């Protein structure tokens with residue numbers, strides 16, 4: 128089981144929602160005013176209908192009835208126009224809040240420390256920024272406007288009934304305890320059900336993503352059945368919870384129907400008594416009954432949408448969880464411009480996720496002067512990539528510090544961009560053209576600058592049909608991908624570059640070896656070397672073993688110590704190092 132990202136409390140989620148709405152308070156006030164006016168105008172209709180009934184009973188002239196009819200039509204048209212305008216403003220207001228929410232969540236998801244993402248699993252993060260954003264979006268654009276209208280209608284209708292005859296309003300209130308009880312029972316049952324459902328759906332997603340991502344391994348080891356079983360079990364658990372939630376919804380609807388029946392019966396019975404004993408007109412009682420009838424829909428809609436609101440709330444809680452885990456919503460931007468590319472690694476300890484049993488780095492100290500080239504060597508699993516990722520600012524160490532130009536590596540900036548760029552063995556290329564992929568590093572770079580950077584790393588544009596505007600295909604070679612990554616370094620021009628296995632083929636590929644040297648020129652370079660050819664030009668060689676530095680110094684110094692690890696390697700072979 129992974130360490131899923133946290134889910135916030137209802138209060139934290141509500142406060143995030145309020146903060147988003149507060150940003151458009153002006154629009155919100157205008158919206159509420161229009162909706163209230165519209166609802167109030169619509170409520171003129173039942174008393175006007177009652178007045179027609181009384182006029183007919185009293186035998187008033189036909190023209191009076193016509194006037195009342197015209198007033199009803201005018202009230203209907205005005206109310207529809209006001210409510211329509213209010214509805215449009217409300218959707219605009221909510222859409223803006225939603226856009227801000229989406230931005231906050233995506234920003235927070237991208238800012239999550241890598242360790243946290245790895246511990247939670249990709250599927251958890253993906254399900255939050257897709258499913259949860261979706262469910263909150265649905266609620267915000269559909270349910271909330273409906274709820275707002277329903278709420279206004281209920282409150283104003285009850286006021287209207289009380290003005291007509293307080294006893295009628297009191298009779299209507301008999302439905303309230305039944306509705307409150309039904310809703311409370313439903314909320315108590317459904318809230319944990321929906322929260323559980325989200326977690327179970329994330330688990331199902333994780334099982335699926337794991338099987339698909341590892342399809343080759345699954346096929347090679349014939350473990351498809353085990354994976355299918357795991358997915359089936361996760362699905363079954365989620366479906367069982369969905370069924371439980373459906374049952375809770377049905378009981379809820381039955382309770383609401385019962386409340387409506389009891390309420391209408393009470394209004395009619397009290398109306399009958401009031402006409403007989405208190406001289407209330409038949410028209411007034413009709414208006415009262417129509418008011419109550421008007422409550423059916425909004426109350427049903429409001430309580431019925433509790434279901435969607437619940438789902439949206441648990442989605443919002445999971446989204447707030449993402450925002451709170453990075454602190455993106457509250458922490459001010461503390462990134463700092465640096466003066467030089469000196470790298471200081473001081474007493475660094477690092478571990479992958481809470482479930483890891485040992486540290487990947489166990490107290491590493493390394494001082495690299497600005498502009499120097501350091502080659503990291505060591506056997507597989509010794510911690511080279513981990514150290515490289517910390518220097519590139521992907522994550523913070525568990526203990527100790529990694530500084531660039533005196534600033535914590537994850538906050539260090541040069542010309543507004545991260546101070547250190549990492550070129551990993553696998554380069555991620557986005558769907559798009561050669562130029563678009565190169566410009567990720569420097570969006571404002573001209574075609575000439577992009578062409579110059581590509582040619583400096585040996586990327587031969589002349590051989591690519593379409594040149595800069597050629598669309599990258601899935602079959603782009605490893606060498607071309609590496610060259611694009613190195614060209615990005617030249618375009619971004621960071622003071623520090625970390626080449627993690629970027630040249631694993633460089634020993635056999637002089638073009639890539641030259642491209643790596645070109646990308647390291649004029650900046651501090653940390654190179655994870657897999658071939659002795661790559662360490663020859665380094666100022667310092669650092670040997671890592673089991674998460675610690677066991678040896679470091681200039682190549683000649685280390686070669687002068689025949690018992691040292693580096694000297695032995697040098698004597699033994701000039702083949703792969705680790």
Ligand SMILES: Nc1ncnc2c1ncn2[C@@H]1O[C@H](COP(=O)(O)OP(=O)(O)OP(=O)(O)O)[C@@H](O)[C@H]1O
Nearest residue numbers: 245479487505506507508509510511512513514705
């Ligand atoms: N994503 C991860 N999750 C958990 N443990 C990890 C992860 N990445 C690396 N490790 C562990 O951290 C330790 C250091 O790994 P690291 O990749 O830094 O070593 P390396 O020297 O770069 O190895 P290689 O040359 O094989 O890439 C190893 O024990 C490895 O198993």
